[in-house]
Amino acid sequence: MGHTMQHTDSHPQARAVSELEAAKYIGMSRSYLAQSRMDGKRDNRTPAPPFIKIGRSVRYLREDLDNWLDSFYKLDHLGQSA
Secondary structure, rough: OOOOOOEEEEEEEOOOOOHHHHHOOOOHHHHHHHHHHHEEEEEEEOOOOOOOEEEOEEEEEEEHHHHHHOOOOOOOOOOOOO
16 A cells, blocks of 8 residues: 655655644644653643654654544534543
8 A cells, every 4th residue: 555645836745744843733832742752651641643763853754643633532512521
């Protein structure tokens, strides 16, 4: 099964994105991503999206970010219990 590349203005969209790009993509801060990477899984904390290391660089795969976002309950209103 191959990966399809999406094009924007004739430039391929990167599959792996930086911390800043990932933060913008998911609507969270860079500090949240950095802190959640350091903390790992903790009770009563929103889990971090998966990341990869390429050398010393941290990267996030778009499909992992999409799956991470999809893992949260979608609410119709704030009174709804998750």
